[in-house]
Amino acid sequence: MSIDTRKSAVELYQSAQKQNKLNTYFDVLDKLNERLNFDKQLYDFVDNREYSPADKIAEIQRAFNNTLNEDALNTFLLLCGAIDRSHIEETLLHDFLTYYYHVRNCSFGTVYSARRLPSDQINKIEKAIATQLERAVVLENKIDESLIAGVKVVINNVVWDGSYKAKLKILRSDLLDEDSNYEEVANQVVTTVKQQVEQFEQQRLSIQTSATTGYVAMVADGIVTIKGVQNALAGELLQIGTASAMVMNLMEDSIGAVLLDDAQDVVEGSPVVSTGKVVEVPVGDGLLGRVVDAMGRPIDGKGEIIASAMMPIEKEAPGVIDRQSVNEPLETGLKVIDSMIPIGKGQRELIIGDRQTGKTAIAVDTIINQKGKNVKCIYVAIGQKNSTVAQIVEKLKQHDAMKYTTVVVSGASDLAALQYIAPYAGCTVGEYWLNKGEDVLIVYDDLSKHAIAYRTLSLLLRRPPGREAYPGDVFYLHSRLLERSAKLSEKKGGGSLTALPIVETLAGDISAYIPTNVISITDGQIFLQTELFYSGVRPAVDSGLSVSRVGSAAQYKAMKQVSKALKLDLAQYQEVLDFAQFGSDLDNSTKDIINHGQHLTELLKQAQYSPLSMEEQVIMLFANQKGYLDKVPLSKIAQYEKSLLSHFHCEHADILQQLVSEKAISAAMEKEIDKIEKQFTEDFVLTE
Numbered sequence: 001m002s003i004d005t006r007k008s009a010v011e012l013y014q015s016a017q018k019q020n021k022l023n024t025y026f027d028v029l030d031k032l033n034e035r036l037n038f039d040k041q042l043y044d045f046v047d048n049r050e051y052s053p054a055d056k057i058a059e060i061q062r063a064f065n066n067t068l069n070e071d072a073l074n075t076f077l078l079l080c081g082a083i084d085r086s087h088i089e090e091t092l093l094h095d096f097l098t099y100y101y102h103v104r105n106c107s108f109g110t111v112y113s114a115r116r117l118p119s120d121q122i123n124k125i126e127k128a129i130a131t132q133l134e135r136a137v138v139l140e141n142k143i144d145e146s147l148i149a150g151v152k153v154v155i156n157n158v159v160w161d162g163s164y165k166a167k168l169k170i171l172r173s174d175l176l177d178e179d180s181n182y183e184e185v186a187n188q189v190v191t192t193v194k195q196q197v198e199q200f201e202q203q204r205l206s207i208q209t210s211a212t213t214g215y216v217a218m219v220a221d222g223i224v225t226i227k228g229v230q231n232a233l234a235g236e237l238l239q240i241g242t243a244s245a246m247v248m249n250l251m252e253d254s255i256g257a258v259l260l261d262d263a264q265d266v267v268e269g270s271p272v273v274s275t276g277k278v279v280e281v282p283v284g285d286g287l288l289g290r291v292v293d294a295m296g297r298p299i300d301g302k303g304e305i306i307a308s309a310m311m312p313i314e315k316e317a318p319g320v321i322d323r324q325s326v327n328e329p330l331e332t333g334l335k336v337i338d339s340m341i342p343i344g345k346g347q348r349e350l351i352i353g354d355r356q357t358g359k360t361a362i363a364v365d366t367i368i369n370q371k372g373k374n375v376k377c378i379y380v381a382i383g384q385k386n387s388t389v390a391q392i393v394e395k396l397k398q399h400d401a402m403k404y405t406t407v408v409v410s411g412a413s414d415l416a417a418l419q420y421i422a423p424y425a426g427c428t429v430g431e432y433w434l435n436k437g438e439d440v441l442i443v444y445d446d447l448s449k450h451a452i453a454y455r456t457l458s459l460l461l462r463r464p465p466g467r468e469a470y471p472g473d474v475f476y477l478h479s480r481l482l483e484r485s486a487k488l489s490e491k492k493g494g495g496s497l498t499a500l501p502i503v504e505t506l507a508g509d510i511s512a513y514i515p516t517n518v519i520s521i522t523d524g525q526i527f528l529q530t531e532l533f534y535s536g537v538r539p540a541v542d543s544g545l546s547v548s549r550v551g552s553a554a555q556y557k558a559m560k561q562v563s564k565a566l567k568l569d570l571a572q573y574q575e576v577l578d579f580a581q582f583g584s585d586l587d588n589s590t591k592d593i594i595n596h597g598q599h600l601t602e603l604l605k606q607a608q609y610s611p612l613s614m615e616e617q618v619i620m621l622f623a624n625q626k627g628y629l630d631k632v633p634l635s636k637i638a639q640y641e642k643s644l645l646s647h648f649h650c651e652h653a654d655i656l657q658q659l660v661s662e663k664a665i666s667a668a669m670e671k672e673i674d675k676i677e678k679q680f681t682e683d684f685v686l687t688e
Helices: 003-018 022-038 040-047 053-063 070-081 088-103 119-133 164-177 182-198 335-340 359-368 386-398 416-434 447-460 474-482 513-521 530-534 557-563 566-580 588-604 614-625 634-651 653-662 667-687
Strands: 106-113 136-143 150-155 158-163 213-220 223-228 236-240 243-250 255-259 271-278 280-283 291-293 309-312 350-353 375-382 405-410 439-445 496-504 524-528
Touching (some): 003 088, 022 040, 022 136, 040 088, 053 070, 070 088, 088 136, 106 119, 119 136, 119 150, 136 150, 150 164, 223 271, 255 416, 309 416, 335 557, 335 588, 350 359, 350 513, 359 375, 359 439, 359 496, 359 524, 375 386, 375 416, 375 447, 386 405, 405 416, 416 439, 416 447, 416 496, 447 474, 447 496, 447 513, 474 496, 474 513, 496 513, 524 530, 557 614, 566 588, 588 634, 614 653, 614 667, 634 653, 634 667, 653 667
Parallel strands (some): 106 136, 350 496, 375 405, 375 439, 439 496
Antiparallel strands (some): 106 150, 213 223, 213 271, 236 243, 236 271, 280 309
């Protein structure tokens, strides 16, 4: 079937209709089609390009004893002559009959057999197919001796292949691989073939049609333009030889797909086969401690991954009914965050800042701090250098964090398509545990590079560019990813998926396109300031621009009790500090604010890879709240912190244990901690 013959078939139908001879034309062409299917001599004569239409009409009339309408034959053969191609008569006949039956809401097709079928058997096959298609079916019978036995039905490019030839393809491997009795296997083959000949089996044993296959029309820069595969779906996985591709564009006459493998053998003309599946990745506990690529394939040299299941990378986010409010903290181990910008399980907290300001360090520290807390972690590296990712993996190993962590890597040298699907693959891995009622933390490092990868693909796919050349759906790109993070309701198992997306800014501009997009999607942001970082304040968190929209709902009561005034104290300190630059005479209250702010800033500094537990943070923030910290020389704050915590661990471990169990400071405990810290501070200041 071709476009030319389809058009000619419609013209032939319309011409017959105008002449009010449609039934006559159909009767003539239907008889001619049936005769050509079995009369090879007549078929060869009509198919020969050397004979004129008049010669062909004479030969056809001779075969039919001059019983056919000559006008119908003449119109038909003139249309065939206008298309200079072999087998055109056969094709045009089939297309005319297909269109004729289509107008009558009926499917016309062909049943191929090794020998001519009796009409009653054709009727049975027509009824069987009609039941499956839920519409009337008419079949012509054609001979194909290569089928050996059985039948093959073709309707609208869909094939039901129940022939002996198709069966042999399936049975051949069983016959060759059978270790036992070959004679027994041969008998089984014979039995199967007999059943096949006697009864038509309604199964699609082999489908190779234009609906599911095609060819590469053009390939460049990881983008493949494909002709055919008419039934392809958006996001569907296609097979091109040994390579895989994902459908991105569905156009009227072609498909735009992106390569998921760096395949050199994908060239113009390469066959393309639809898999009927979307991109899937392995999930399960077998991924813990492993480093995988965006397709879930291991790249750590530790062998194959034993997966619990395969899950699609794209999934609809849980609905409002399936969620519950965030009410349990996910502790980062960083004083500045856990006290002022708390993160809850199921929350989406953005980490944003310029390049080299410690964004990844916060995420890695948070992963390390989950040790022993029954939280599974996923780190997704998007567009990072492989050497950088290797260093992070090594640090996680050193802190014994890899045993509960999966690292998904799509490096800077990987295809843009792999960088695009990497965060969705990581999210799918986490959702497996989420749906089992477990707590999961996922880090996307970073979504700026993810957006750039998507922009690259979109421009290569010739999608219309918008602001900063990003496509119009770049907001949806991240919203559908981050919306999958949730705290599920108890009915759904109560699991949580907490997301820490990272976004890189340029010169601190948080009003740029991608930063504003992600800020509007997430439940707060931790803003890292370059000036703070280079002045030695690390983590360089700007408490003024940072916010958690979950707030104290994601804090234990003990932490709330000692941290409620921190943001105000830092804001007052910053305001007074700016004012103090313009004069030297300061009153005592102003000096006290500056002194307290300096000590608090020093306390909130924290070395990388050294997260503190909740009870340790409470002890230190209690000392700040009571003013004991202000009495310590500024240069000795770090030493004071280390000594005080060591003192509590050695001499007052019961208090720390009580904080862990009760997660609140009772009146009696407050008096006891106050007494201990007051005495310790006096001794420390005297010693120093």
